[in-house]
Amino acid sequence: MNQPELIAQLQQGNEQAFTKLVDDWQDMVYNTALGIVQNEEDADDITQEVFIQAYQSISSFKGDSKISTWLYRITVSKALDHEKRKKRKKRFGFVQSLLGSGDEEHIHPVLFNHPGVELEKKEKARELFNALKRIPEKQRIAFTLHKLEGLSYQEVAEIMNTTLYAVESLIGRAKANLKKELIKYYGTLKDPK
Amino acid sequence: MKNIETIHKLAEDALSSIEGIKRATVKPFLLTRIHARINKQTESLWEKAGRIISRPVVAFAGLCLIILINAAVIVSKNSSAQASVAEQTTQAPTDEFSYTVATIYDYDNNQP
Numbered sequence: 001m002n003q004p005e006l007i008a009q010l011q012q013g014n015e016q017a018f019t020k021l022v023d024d025w026q027d028m029v030y031n032t033a034l035g036i037v038q039n040e041e042d043a044d045d046i047t048q049e050v051f052i053q054a055y056q057s058i059s060s061f062k063g064d065s066k067i068s069t070w071l072y073r074i075t076v077s078k079a080l081d082h083e084k085r086k087k088r089k090k091r092f093g094f095v096q097s098l099l100g101s102g103d104e105e106h107i108h109p110v111l112f113n114h115p116g117v118e119l120e121k122k123e124k125a126r127e128l129f130n131a132l133k134r135i136p137e138k139q140r141i142a143f144t145l146h147k148l149e150g151l152s153y154q155e156v157a158e159i160m161n162t163t164l165y166a167v168e169s170l171i172g173r174a175k176a177n178l179k180k181e182l183i184k185y186y187g188t189l190k191d192p193k
Numbered sequence: 194m195k196n197i198e199t200i201h202k203l204a205e206d207a208l209s210s211i212e213g214i215k216r217a218t219v220k221p222f223l224l225t226r227i228h229a230r231i232n233k234q235t236e237s238l239w240e241k242a243g244r245i246i247s248r249p250v251v252a253f254a255g256l257c258l259i260i261l262i263n264a265a266v267i268v269s270k271n272s273s274a275q276a277s278v279a280e281q282t283t284q285a286p287t288d289e290f291s292y293t294v295a296t297i298y299d300y301d302n303n304q305p
């Protein structure tokens with residue numbers, strides 16, 4: 001089944017077409033969400049939300065972009081919404097902690113281990129993911145899509161609805177900022193190994 | 194000096210640590226979970242109404258409408274009160290200089 005056929009079938013409410021959509025793109029959606037929110041349960045939740053939105057809004061999809069690009073856009077938007085909600089909760093948790101009823105895990109989140117990283121690189125990758133949280137949103141999205149999903153600059157530009165030059169610049173600045181954050185982090189360690 | 198070099202080396206290593214990263218895979222039975230969630234989302238009429246009303250735009254428009262209705266009622270009440278005062282002031286001299294003399298004898302004596 002090629003893409004226009006799949007879209008047509010989805011728009012007709014074909015259950016098999018929806019199953020194919022989920023089967024073909026579930027890992028792509030999950031991995032992208034995981035790279036942004038850095039939490040497996042949240043990423044799973046977002047993956048479900050993405051496919052529900054795709055199911056509900058397929059009638060408005062005109063097919064002027066690839067299905068994968070459309071799904072990537074929904075994923076990024078859902079993941080960012082999720083982060084904003086979580087930040088609001090965290091602020092509320094901080095207030096609660098001042099009042100003595102806070103949840104420690106909300107205030108001091110655990111470091112993230114990406115399951116796809118090689119074992120010997122796990123520790124370094126954990127520090128990189130931690131630094132990733134502290135760089136500007138657009139840089140983070142461009143870097144995540146390029147590095148974690150292995151997308152080309154052109155594909156990232158299509159997803160982010162921007163130019164190739166802008167993506168090059170975003171990824172360049174993301175790398176520079178990440179390096180700065182990592183140097184700052186290692187600089188604070190007494191005995192960096 | 195060596196320490197600065199070490200720090201830069203560590204930062205570079207961390208940056209390249211995700212080279213060749215494998216794609217994370219979702220937990221099994223995602224489709225079942227999606228279907229369960231879609232079924233759960235079928236909300237009642239009251240839930241739908243509540244969701245629409247709680248939208249900031251709708252809530253704000255509703256509030257404005259209530260304020261406008263209140264303002265309109267107050268303005269119309271004021272103008273009608275002013276009209277009745279004006280009517281009373283024009284009626285008063287008419288009553289004052291009325292030639293009609295009302296006496297109790299004007300009423301019909303209904304008693305047998």
